[in-house]
Amino acid sequence: MKLILLGAPGAGKGTVAKLLTALDGSVQISTGDILRGAVAAGTELGKKAEAAMKAGDLVSDDLIMGIMEQRLQEPDCENGFLLDGFPRTIPQAEALNELLKKLGIELDMAVEIDVPRDVILDRLTTRRTCSNSDCQAIYNVKSNPPKVEGVCDKCGSPVVQRDDETEEAISHRLDTYNEKTAPLVDFYRNEGLLMTVNATSSDAVISAIKEKLGM
Numbered sequence: 001m002k003l004i005l006l007g008a009p010g011a012g013k014g015t016v017a018k019l020l021t022a023l024d025g026s027v028q029i030s031t032g033d034i035l036r037g038a039v040a041a042g043t044e045l046g047k048k049a050e051a052a053m054k055a056g057d058l059v060s061d062d063l064i065m066g067i068m069e070q071r072l073q074e075p076d077c078e079n080g081f082l083l084d085g086f087p088r089t090i091p092q093a094e095a096l097n098e099l100l101k102k103l104g105i106e107l108d109m110a111v112e113i114d115v116p117r118d119v120i121l122d123r124l125t126t127r128r129t130c131s132n133s134d135c136q137a138i139y140n141v142k143s144n145p146p147k148v149e150g151v152c153d154k155c156g157s158p159v160v161q162r163d164d165e166t167e168e169a170i171s172h173r174l175d176t177y178n179e180k181t182a183p184l185v186d187f188y189r190n191e192g193l194l195m196t197v198n199a200t201s202s203d204a205v206i207s208a209i210k211e212k213l214g215m
């Protein structure tokens with residue numbers, strides 16, 4: 001499947017994407033994971049992205065499109081992909097349309113995961129992420145803690161609170177989402193590609209997507 005996952009930070013895009021990859025071999029492409037990996041590795045890209053990320057601001061459209069132009073041409077995308085955290089602005093969505101046309105790729109749909117703001121806030125303040133940039137497993141201190149406190153089940157690295165998950169940065173990220181990314185819902189509705197799921201459990205989101213795709 002070739003899907004865009006839309007939704008506020010904390011809506012569950014990453015969790016849903018990971019579950020979907022198990023269904024048909026599609027790959028998850030998370031621009032946030034790619035950028036955090038670049039920051040951890042201290043690459044040129046990481047240096048350019050770091051300050052904006054830490055403040056909860058968006059990284060420039062040019063930088064993101066450079067990443068995605070390369071990423072979508074890697075061979076593992078042939079089995080399908082789940083775009084998680086991209087596009088995030090109207091210019092990115094327009095540039096993505098051009099890129100897909102050039103590559104001869106057609107999207108199945110853009111799935112909006114719509115979760116109430118109070119649920120989102122609660123999730124983001126209790127979210128913890130594996131600090132190993134090759135793993136980045138996600139935990140929640142309330143609903144899904146690691147087996148040993150502070151240690152990743154998968155790779156043994158420390159599990160930490162992200163720099164952009166302070167209350168101030170979270171509130172800024174949600175404002176940025178409403179201003180810059182929420183307009184993409186109308187954009188994809190106009191393209192005839194929008195599906196909205198109102199569900200707080202990722203299993204319910206997966207079921208709705210499978211049904212819509214006839215899986």
Ligand code: ADP
Pocket residue numbers: 008009010031032033035052053054056057058059060061064084085086087088089092164173
């Ligand atoms: P979230 O939990 O907010 O969805 P992500 O892991 O998707 O977080 O992204 C973390 C940060 O990386 C964002 O706050 C932003 O600074 C940057 N980022 C990720 N994807 C994009 C994008 N498509 N455009 C611009 N900035 C991005």
Ligand code: ZN
Pocket residue numbers: 130131132135136137152153154155156157
């Ligand atoms: Zn890990």
